[in-house]
Amino acid sequence: MKYHISTFGCQMNVHDSEWLARALDSRGWTAVPEDEAQVFIVNTCSVREKPEQKVYSELGRIAGRLRDIPEGFAAVGGCVAQQVGRGFFERFPFVRLVFGSDGIANAPNALERLAEGSDEKVALLDFVSLYEEREQAEGETVRIAETRQAFVNIMQGCDNFCSYCIVPYTRGRQKSRHPEAVIEECRMLVRSGVRELTLLGQNVNSFGLDKGGVGVSFADLLRSVAAIPGLDRLRFTTSHPKDIAPEVIAAFGELENLCPSLHLPLQSGSDAVLKRMKRRYTRERYLSIVEGLKQARPDIALTTDLIVGFPGETEEDFQETLRVMKQVEYESSFSFKYSDRPGVAALNMEPKVSPEEASDRLTRLQNLQNAITGNSLKKQVGNRTQVLIEGVSRRQDGGGTWWKGRDPAGRIVNLALPHEKGMTGLMVPARITEAKKHSLMGERTGEPW
Template identity: 30%
Template sequence: MDNEEVSRLLERYPNGPKVYFQTLGCKVNSYETDAVRILFESRGFRTTTDPRDCDVCVVNTCTVTAEADRKSGQMLRRAKKLAPRAVVAAMGCRTEMRKAIDEADVCVGTVDRAGLVDLVISRLFERSDDPDSVLTNEHRSRMAKFEDFGPVISREGTRAFVKIQDGCDNYCSYCIIPYARGRSRSRSEESILHEIRCLGEEGYIEIVLTGINLGAFGKDSENAHDALTRLLKKAESTENIRRIRLGSIEPQMIDEAFVRTIAESSKICRHLHVSLQSGSDSVLLRMNRKYNIKHFAESIALLRESMPNIHLSTDIIVGFPAETESEHRESLLFCEQAGFSKIHVFPYSVRAGTVAADMQPKIDSATKSKRKGDFLRLSEDLHIRAAEEMLGKIVSVLVEEQNHGMYSGYSKEYFRVIFSSGSVFESGSEAQVQITGLSDETLTGIAHER
C-alpha cells in the first residue's frame, strides 16, 4: 500500500486515527514498541494513552513464562472489551508461538514488524474480512537479518535503550525464547552508533545496550572477534553520552579484552548483570547452560582484579526439575561467596515446548516458595553490605524524579539514591552526591557542591 493510497484512506480521520500501545515483558519488547509507535506516527496515526478511546490497540506480547503468555491473552481480550470497535493488533513472542490468535484482528510475530502498519490500515478500512496472517517462524529463513527500524527515540525515561541484537542460539532447556525469537542476528555497528549519536543530540546522557543475547553480538558478522568490545570503544567516543550500560551478559563474554575495555573507560558503568541461573554444576548441566561454576567464578574474579569497585547482579531460578535440597544449598553458598549486590529470583515455571517441561520430578510450589525466600533474604543481606560500602563516597547520580528539593535517581553502580540539594536538577541531568546514609536499601545523601 503506497503512501498516496494511505493518505486517501486516512482522510476519514481528520486528526489521524488514534493508536494505543501496551507492552508486556522485557526491555527489548519496550524498545520494539517504541519503534512500531514511530512507524505508526510517521503514517499519520496519533498515539493515545486512553485504551477506551482508540481506533487501534497494539499489544506487544510476551511468552517467556506460562504466566506471561496468559497475561498477554488477557490484555488482548481486555483491549477488545474496552474498545469494541478498535482494531486489535498482536505482535511479539506470544504471537510467534501460535498459528492463530483469536483475541486479535491483526498479528505479526518477531519478524517483519514494519509490515504491521499496512496490515492495520487494511483491517481498519475493511479491505479484508479474513483475519490477517501471522508472519511467524516458518518464514524466518528469509528474515535472517536483524530488523533495523533506524533511530528509536523513546518519549519516556531518563536512560535510552539501544537494541543491538536479536534471537538466541543457546537453547537452555527451560527457555522458549530461541523458538519465539529465532536465530541470533546482530545489528550493524554503523546503525547502532548512528542511533547513539541521535540520542546524544536529543539530550540523553545514559544509554543501555540491550538484546536477547548480548554475548552473541557480532557472531554472525564477518569480523566476529571482539565485536562488542570494539562497539563499546566507539560508543564511548560519542559526544554528550556520559554513561553506558550493558543489559544482561553471559560469563562467556568476560575475557581480558572485555574487562580491559570497561576498566579503561570513564563512561561504562561499574555495574554488570551476569546471568547465573544456578550455583550448582549439576543443575546448570540439566539447564544446558554453557559454563560451570568454576568458569563463572573465574570470570567474575577477572572483573574484580581490574575493578575492585565493580558491582554485580544476577538471576537465579529456584525449584528447577529434580533440584535437591543439597543443590539448592550449594547454589545459595556460591551466590554468597560471589558477593552479588543484587539477586533476581524466579521460581521455575513449566514452559510447554521446552526440554525441561518433560524433566522429572517437578518441585512442589511450597518448596519453590521456601527456596525463593532463602534467596531473597540472601539478596537483601548482600545488597545492604554492598550499599554500606558506598557510605561516605561521592557518586554520580542520573536524576529521575524531584519533589520539593529532594531528588532521586541511580548511581553508575546502579544503587537507588535519594538526595537533597539547594540547586535545581532537571530530570535526565547528572548530579554528584555524597552518600551519608542508608534507608530501606536506598542510599541517601546531599548534593556535592564543587
C-alpha cells in the same frame, strides 16, 4: 489514528514498543491513554507462565473497550504472538494482526493498512536468517525519553537453547545487526540529547558470531560506542557467562563512561544443575569471570538471574547457589521458581521439585539476597557519586522536592533538591548519606549539569 501500547516482559520488549511508537508517530498516529485509543497493541512475553496469562486477561479487558469503537481493533506482538500465532484470530476475533519479534519491522505498514479499512487478518510470524534493519527516525522526529536514557538493540534471537528457555523458539536464531548501523543509531541518539545508552541483546557477548557478523566483536563495538562524543554513560545487557571475552572484562577498567555494573545471569550455583540447564559453563568458570571483573573494576556492581526448583535440584544443589550468592555478593537478583514452558527440553526432565519445596527455597534465597543488598547499600554511605535524575521521587517529606535518580552502578538514589521541576535528565553531584532497604539517600554536593 489513536493508539495505545501495553508492554509485558523484558527490556527487549520495552525497546521494541518504543520503536513501534516512534514508527507510528512518524506516520501521523497519536499515542493516547488506553481509554482514548482506537487501536490497541499488546507486546507480549512468554518466558514464564504468569506473564502469558496476563496477556489473555489484557485482551479480555480490551474486548470490552472495543464494543463501542466500530473502527477499532487490536494487535498482538512479541513472544506469545510468535507462540500462539493465528490462534489469536480464533480466540479473539477483534485481533487483526499478530507479529513476532522478526515481524515487528513490517508491523507499522500492516497497522496502517488495517487502519485504512482493510478487512484482512495479518500474521507476521516468519523468522528471517539475517537481521532486518528497522526504519529510524531522524531530526525533529526523534523522540527521546525525558530522562535522556535510551536502549539500542544490537542483535535479535538466541542460539544457546538452554533447556528451560523458550526464547530461541519465540525470537528465533541469533542475528547480529551491522555494527555501523548500531553505531550510527547511537550517534543519532547522542546528537538528540541522550546521555546514557544501554546496548540490548539476548546474549550481547556473542555479537557478530552469527552469519550476519562482519568480523567486529562485541568488545570492538563497545569501544566504538564508548568513543561517541557527548555520551556520559554506557551499559549493556544481557551477558551470557559462556561468551564473555577477556577484552570485554578489561573494558570495565579502560572505558571511563562504561558504567561499573553488569547483569551476569548465574541461574544456579550447582554444576549438576547447570549441566542439565545446558548453560555450558561451570561454577568455577563463572567465579573466575567475577574475579576478573572485580580486578578490572573493583567497584563493579553485579546483578544476576536465579532459578530455584529446576527439575532434579536437590537441597545440596540449592545450598551451592546460596554459597555463590554469598561469595559474589550480588547487588540484587531476579529470582523465580522454575515453570515448565511448552517445547523446551526441561519439560520432560524428572524428578520435578514440588511447588511447596520450590516456594520455600525461593523465600530463603530472597531473604539472603535482601541481607546482601542491605549490606551493600550500607557500604555506599559517605561515598561521592553522580546521580542521573529520572524523575520526582515517591518520597516527599521534609524540605525541598525529592528526586529519584541512579548512580553509575544503577543504584537508586533519592535527593532533596530546591527545584520543583526541570531536573529530569540532569546529572547531580551527590554524597550518599543513608541506606534504605532497596535504595540510597543523598545530598547534593555541586551544581546540576
